Amino acid sequence: MIRLLRRLHGVLQEALLLLTRLALFGLVGITAVDVVGRVAFGAPLGFAYELVGVLLGVAVYGGLVRAAWRRDHIRIDLLQPWLSRLPAFDRAREAAVWLLELSFFTLLAIYIFRQMGALMRWRETFLFLPLEKWLPLAVFGGLASLAVVATLAAVVPGLRPGDGERAS
Amino acid sequence: ESVTLRYNQWFPSGHWSQAEGLYPWFEDIARVTEGRVTVEPSAKPLAPPNRNYQAVVDGVADIAWGPHGYTPGVFPLTEMVEFPFITENAGLSSRAYWRLWKAHFEPTGMQSDVVTLGMHVTAGGNISMREAQVTRLADLKGKKLRVPTPVVGRVLGKIGAVPVSGSLGELREMLSRGIIDGTVISDELVTGFHVDDDVHAVTRIPGGIFSNSAFIIVNKAKWEQISEQDREAIRALSGERLSEIMGRLWHENDLKARAAFQERLGTAYQTASDAFQDELRAAYSDELEAWKARARDAGIDPEAALAFYRQQIAEAGE
Amino acid sequence: MILTISVVTLLVLLLLRVPIAVATGLVGLCGLAAFQGWPAAFAQVGIIATETVLTYEFAVIPLFIVMGAFIARSGIAEELFQACYAFVGHWRGGLALSTVAACGGFGAVSGSSFATAATMSRIAYPQMKRFGYRDDLATGSIAAGGTLGILIPPSIALVFFGIITESDIGALFMAGILPGILGIVLYAAAVLFVVARNPEAGPAGARSNWQQRIAALRGIWAVLLLFGLVMGGIYGGLFSPTESAGIGAAGALLIAVLRGRASLEMVRTALADGIATTVALMAILIGSFLFANLVNVARLPQDLTAAIESLGVAPLAVIFLIILIYLVLGCILESISMMLLTVPVFYPLVVSLGYDLVWFGVLVVVVVEISLITPPVGLNVFVLRSVLQEVPLSRIFRGVVPFVVADVARVLLVVFVPWLSLALPAYLK
Numbered sequence: 043m044i045r046l047l048r049r050l051h052g053v054l055q056e057a058l059l060l061l062t063r064l065a066l067f068g069l070v071g072i073t074a075v076d077v078v079g080r081v082a083f084g085a086p087l088g089f090a091y092e093l094v095g096v097l098l099g100v101a102v103y104g105g106l107v108r109a110a111w112r113r114d115h116i117r118i119d120l121l122q123p124w125l126s127r128l129p130a131f132d133r134a135r136e137a138a139v140w141l142l143e144l145s146f147f148t149l150l151a152i153y154i155f156r157q158m159g160a161l162m163r164w165r166e167t168f169l170f171l172p173l174e175k176w177l178p179l180a181v182f183g184g185l186a187s188l189a190v191v192a193t194l195a196a197v198v199p200g201l202r203p204g205d206g207e208r209a210s
Numbered sequence: 211e212s213v214t215l216r217y218n219q220w221f222p223s224g225h226w227s228q229a230e231g232l233y234p235w236f237e238d239i240a241r242v243t244e245g246r247v248t249v250e251p252s253a254k255p256l257a258p259p260n261r262n263y264q265a266v267v268d269g270v271a272d273i274a275w276g277p278h279g280y281t282p283g284v285f286p287l288t289e290m291v292e293f294p295f296i297t298e299n300a301g302l303s304s305r306a307y308w309r310l311w312k313a314h315f316e317p318t319g320m321q322s323d324v325v326t327l328g329m330h331v332t333a334g335g336n337i338s339m340r341e342a343q344v345t346r347l348a349d350l351k352g353k354k355l356r357v358p359t360p361v362v363g364r365v366l367g368k369i370g371a372v373p374v375s376g377s378l379g380e381l382r383e384m385l386s387r388g389i390i391d392g393t394v395i396s397d398e399l400v401t402g403f404h405v406d407d408d409v410h411a412v413t414r415i416p417g418g419i420f421s422n423s424a425f426i427i428v429n430k431a432k433w434e435q436i437s438e439q440d441r442e443a444i445r446a447l448s449g450e451r452l453s454e455i456m457g458r459l460w461h462e463n464d465l466k467a468r469a470a471f472q473e474r475l476g477t478a479y480q481t482a483s484d485a486f487q488d489e490l491r492a493a494y495s496d497e498l499e500a501w502k503a504r505a506r507d508a509g510i511d512p513e514a515a516l517a518f519y520r521q522q523i524a525e526a527g528e
Numbered sequence: 529m530i531l532t533i534s535v536v537t538l539l540v541l542l543l544l545r546v547p548i549a550v551a552t553g554l555v556g557l558c559g560l561a562a563f564q565g566w567p568a569a570f571a572q573v574g575i576i577a578t579e580t581v582l583t584y585e586f587a588v589i590p591l592f593i594v595m596g597a598f599i600a601r602s603g604i605a606e607e608l609f610q611a612c613y614a615f616v617g618h619w620r621g622g623l624a625l626s627t628v629a630a631c632g633g634f635g636a637v638s639g640s641s642f643a644t645a646a647t648m649s650r651i652a653y654p655q656m657k658r659f660g661y662r663d664d665l666a667t668g669s670i671a672a673g674g675t676l677g678i679l680i681p682p683s684i685a686l687v688f689f690g691i692i693t694e695s696d697i698g699a700l701f702m703a704g705i706l707p708g709i710l711g712i713v714l715y716a717a718a719v720l721f722v723v724a725r726n727p728e729a730g731p732a733g734a735r736s737n738w739q740q741r742i743a744a745l746r747g748i749w750a751v752l753l754l755f756g757l758v759m760g761g762i763y764g765g766l767f768s769p770t771e772s773a774g775i776g777a778a779g780a781l782l783i784a785v786l787r788g789r790a791s792l793e794m795v796r797t798a799l800a801d802g803i804a805t806t807v808a809l810m811a812i813l814i815g816s817f818l819f820a821n822l823v824n825v826a827r828l829p830q831d832l833t834a835a836i837e838s839l840g841v842a843p844l845a846v847i848f849l850i851i852l853i854y855l856v857l858g859c860i861l862e863s864i865s866m867m868l869l870t871v872p873v874f875y876p877l878v879v880s881l882g883y884d885l886v887w888f889g890v891l892v893v894v895v896v897e898i899s900l901i902t903p904p905v906g907l908n909v910f911v912l913r914s915v916l917q918e919v920p921l922s923r924i925f926r927g928v929v930p931f932v933v934a935d936v937a938r939v940l941l942v943v944f945v946p947w948l949s950l951a952l953p954a955y956l957k
């Protein structure tokens with residue numbers, strides 16, 4: 043069971059890494075094509091501004107999955123030396139911190155989906171990108187949900203970073 | 211007992227639309243309700259410009275002013291008042307627009323999740339260029355123009371111009387550095403956003419090449435907290451009166467900006483010839499038909515609404 | 529009251545190692561709920577979580593980070609260092625001087641300062657060890673030098689300031705150049721002061737002949753080209769400052785290709801680096817926006833301005849008070865969240881006192897730079913520590929002291945000589 047999950051997890055991480063790299067590379071490419079098109083050929087992409095936003099969202103929420111699993115967030119380590127001297131307190135603190143991370147990412151996922159619902163109801167579209175605006179939000183929400191799952195996986199023995207062979 | 215309304219201050223607070231339009235209205239509200247209802251502008255935006263409407267629906271802000279065009283697709287009906295050649299005098303048009311709203315738009319259930327206290331239009335836009343004057347449709351070919359709405363963007367794109375998107379905040383950098391050759395914009399915005407130094411030729415389109423439709427709305431639950439007597443007093447200050455005040459401010463400031471422009475640019479401030487206007491009208495005809503279809507879907511008779519709006523503008527002008 | 533409780537809670541959570549994004553986000557949410565009710569507070573989570581990533585301007589963060597990552601992996605940092613070394617390596621402290629100068633040059637082609645410290649610690653530290661540099665001067669000069677890039681354009685920090693205050697980002701970029709160069713000069717002075725007092729701290733390296741020097745200069749064409757492309761493109765009207773990030777990233781990749789440093793693996797690694805940093809910063813951005821909305825709803829900016837006005841404090845005293853607040857906050861917060869939380873509060877006040885926003889932008893970034901190297905939270909020091917595991921944190925922090933003194937001198941110069949910040953933007957208007 044855990045082996046299957048781990049396998050699934052490995053495939054998922056690879057897929058997300060590919061997706062986010064493509065999104066980031068797309069950001070560079072779209073901006074360059076837009077500017078060169080405008081400057082050299084008088085033919086900008088028009089929707090470049092909005093497409094860049096969509097790609098940024100994919101890169102951020104796709105990347106959040108891996109960051110959440112590795113619990114790789116910027117923290118302040120000021121009290122770290124003192125905290126490690128109180129092992130019992132530190133364990134409780136660590137559990138509470140994990141719970142807060144889980145809550146925050148869960149709220150993000152829920153309210154991205156709620157926002158998606160609102161835009162869908164209002165039939166909001168982009169200005170230039172021929173796309174209903176809720177569609178990319180559905181992708182962001184899906185990725186944010188995976189970040190919630192990844193936060194859970196971060197504490198499951200066998201799925202934690204460092205456990206098993208695919209902990210890259 | 212007393213109710214404080216948070217106003218989403220996303221537009222520069224020193225701009226006359228705020229300082230001379232909305233703020234005096236806020237003061238009037240406090241005065242007629244004897245301080246039971248006050249409006250507090252936020253120090254910085256409570257929600258981004260394209261979320262003005264949602265912010266009021268969800269109670270993030272209690273009161274907001276903003277253009278309908280920032281959320282494409284959400285308010286298909288309002289595109290009607292944004293079409294060219296229709297906004298000669300934003301004050302008179304805004305009075306007509308409020309009546310159009312009451313008679314045709316509001317009954318469709320539009321904006322039913324907020325309380326609407328004002329609907330107005332802004333001054334009609336002209337073609338403002340960094341260098342070369344535009345005197346006919348062919349002059350626009352290959353020109354990079356910042357466009358404020360999708361309708362203008364599609365029409366300009368069709369006639370061979372290069373529509374460039376970009377926020378109002380970026381306009382100055384785009385114009386001063388020559389990233390764009392020009393923009394379609396109302397004269398008052400050019401002076402209001404201090405970009406007039408970079409505009410050297412204006413082609414005025416009588417009635418505007420476009421206009422903006424804007425709302426003034428209040429959160430429903432907050433509105434319910436206000437006593438019926440005070441709500442009545444606020445309503446008396448709002449609606450047609452408020453819409454006309456906002457529109458008139460736009461018109462007056464547009465005239466001032468136009469006079470300043472004419473003095474500075476001389477012959478480089480021109481009015482579009484009849485031939486050019488006819489060319490533009492032809493270029494817009496498809497868009498107008500497409501809007502009529504959308505309007506029918508949204509539940510109004512587009513011909514009747516257009517006729518009503520034109521008639522109200524004409525009546526107001528007498 | 530709600531705001532006070534929120535700020536205290538935030539500090540406690542941060543000290544308990546709750547991620548900055550999570551702590552600011554959750555405290556912001558609860559505070560907003562206290563003011564506006566839960567539905568409105570939750571709605572703001574949805575709006576901020578989606579609109580922040582959909583905003584074109586914020587794409588400069590990943591783009592500038594990718595630009596830095598491409599540049600870091602195209603060998604430019606080594607060559608900058610070698611070029612500087614060829615000229616001053618034989619001086620006492622010459623390697624540390626080369627480090628500072630190379631960091632400044634790297635900053636001119638990198639929008640993010642994190643890449644600088646990490647890259648330079650791999651290049652400069654082994655050299656300084658070889659010539660017997662003391663650890664505190666070696667690591668101090670790298671950690672401090674890494675901060676130079678935050679002000680020298682292109683700069684994420686200046687873009688942030690421009691977005692928050694709606695001021696001209698192109699003018700901010702120009703304004704950062706002279707104070708950035710001043711930073712290099714003052715850091716060089718700090719190095720010379722250290723070796724003058726204690727010659728063993730930074731022994732002289734080998735002398736290069738003129739042939740070697742001219743050969744070493746060939747390596748810096750890429751830096752000049754890329755800096756010229758980005759700044760020239762902005763001022764020549766080819767693209768906007770926000771677009772310059774994308775052009776800079778594409779240009780950095782192109783330069784790597786021209787130099788034969790590009791490979792699929794290099795691009796993959798640079799992109800992965802970029803994603804990790806982007807996610808960390810954007811998460812902080814989202815959390816900080818929630819907290820900033822709380823500050824906004826609590827009317828702190830208005831109350832603060834009113835209080836200052838009623839007290840009749842001299843404008844200059846207000847500026848120094850703001851600097852002091854940044855120095856204190858800089859001890860516990862990292863730079864980006866510090867700017868996001870404070871600039872919206874301070875800038876209306878500073879404008880009402882009659883100061884120039886572009887000047888204030890430079891001042892804020894210079895002060896924020898100091899926070900990158902001051903204990904206990906100095907991100908550049910941590911970056912260095914993760915690369916050089918054998919050097920104790922306390923020694924790195926001791927090593928940055930002379931550079932912090934140089935930074936304080938620069939803050940005073942920026943405050944009292946506005947010409948430093950305003951001459952170039954005015955000249956190029």
Ligand code: NA
Binds near residue numbers: 637639640678681683
């Ligand atoms: Na830089």
Ligand code: NA
Binds near residue numbers: 859
């Ligand atoms: Na610090």
